Amino acid sequence: MSALLKRLFLALTIVFATGVLPQAQATDTYKPQVGQAGKDVVWVPSPQALVDTMLDMAKVTPQDLVMDLGSGDGRTVITAAKRGVRAIGVEYNPDMVALSKNAAAAAGVSDRATFVQADLFKTDLSKATVITMFLLPTINLQLRPTLLSLKPGTRVVSNTFHMDEWEPDAKTTLGPEGCTSWCTAMLWIIPAKAQGTWKTPQGNLTITQTFQMISGTLGSTPIKGKLTGDQITFTAASTQYTGRVNGDTIQGSNWTASRIN
Numbered sequence: 001m002s003a004l005l006k007r008l009f010l011a012l013t014i015v016f017a018t019g020v021l022p023q024a025q026a027t028d029t030y031k032p033q034v035g036q037a038g039k040d041v042v043w044v045p046s047p048q049a050l051v052d053t054m055l056d057m058a059k060v061t062p063q064d065l066v067m068d069l070g071s072g073d074g075r076t077v078i079t080a081a082k083r084g085v086r087a088i089g090v091e092y093n094p095d096m097v098a099l100s101k102n103a104a105a106a107a108g109v110s111d112r113a114t115f116v117q118a119d120l121f122k123t124d125l126s127k128a129t130v131i132t133m134f135l136l137p138t139i140n141l142q143l144r145p146t147l148l149s150l151k152p153g154t155r156v157v158s159n160t161f162h163m164d165e166w167e168p169d170a171k172t173t174l175g176p177e178g179c180t181s182w183c184t185a186m187l188w189i190i191p192a193k194a195q196g197t198w199k200t201p202q203g204n205l206t207i208t209q210t211f212q213m214i215s216g217t218l219g220s221t222p223i224k225g226k227l228t229g230d231q232i233t234f235t236a237a238s239t240q241y242t243g244r245v246n247g248d249t250i251q252g253s254n255w256t257a258s259r260i261n
Contacts, residue, residue: 030095032073039092039119043072046134046159049178050185051076057170057187058130058155060085067128069120069135069143074100074113076132081109089115090123125150134159134182148211152192152245153229160184166211169228188212191227192245198257202236205257 036043046054054076060066062084068076071089073096080087081104091097097117104113116123125131125146131154133140140163147156160182162168168186175183195209203219212227218236225234230245243252248259 030099032096032099038070040139041070041136043093043096044134044182045073045075047174047179047182048075048079049174050159050183051079053172053174054132054157054159054185055080055083055085055130057172057185058132058157060130062086064129065127066130066132067123067125069123069131069133071100071115072096072134074103074115077113077115078104078107078109081113082107084112086112087114088128089113090118090120091115092117092119129154131156132159133157135161137161137164140164147188148190150190152190152227154190156188156190158186158188160186162186163188169212189229192230192232194227194232194245194250197260198250199260200255200257202255204260 032043034044055066060080060083064085066077066080066085066087068087068089071077071091074089077087077089077100089097089100091100094117097115100115101110104110104115121142128150131147131150133156135143135158140158140161144163144166166188169189170187171184173184189212191209191212193209194207194214196207198205198207200218205218205223206216207214208216209227214223214225214227214232214234216223221236223234223236225232227245231242232245232250233240233242235241241252241255243250243255243257250257
């Protein structure tokens with residue numbers, strides 16, 4: 001008997017004698033445990049009611065690309081895919097990735113639900129229009145600079161955990177009849193970068209920006225307002241201004257601005 005056949009015979013003998021199957025088959029029966037350790041956080045599944053609420057808050061449509069960071073058992077990605085939305089789950093645990101792929105196939109959404117085994121800190125998020133996550137505040141803060149660099153208007157939804165002083169644009173907590181733990185969803189809309197000085201027909205517009213909130217002056221008049229994606233709104237005295245920030249220009253219905261610095 002050749003050496004190769006001897007090794008194959010030995011391997012089969014071990015399998016039949018011990019009942020131990022190769023890892024590729026073991027993933028079919030993998031059952032994750034709530035609280036199991038992961039690379040960055042322990043695994044706790046988001047309640048389905050909150051998953052639905054998070055996607056509702058982000059107003060996902062079939063034109064969106066959802067990326068779920070730390071996708072676990074894949075429920076957020078699969079829920080989005082069932083709505084006709086393309087979704088990608090980023091998960092470090094290869095067993096969870098295999099489990100999620102099987103669940104997506106069973107749900108008939110494999111064409112829209114993709115799962116990748118990857119480090120969320122090393123993943124390109126630039127194509128996403130919606131980011132969902134259930135991570136710890138420390139992880140959220142590490143991700144925050146990357147999130148703020150995304151295209152204005154990108155929606156970020158977090159289960160329970162905040163972004164420190166970056167206040168959410170919307171927050172919803174489900175009642176006990178629909179959810180008993182991990183029941184708060186928070187939404188942030190990535191703001192355009194508007195800080196600086198702008199030339200307008202009404203005088204120079206000076207903007208100080210803190211995340212989505214803005215203050216400053218128009219001429220000598222103080223202003224206060226907010227950015228929602230690329231939409232800017234502020235009030236100077238009793239006049240409200242609205243417009244769209246596009247790089248170094250702002251286009252309003254009856255006013256314009258160009259960036260000086």
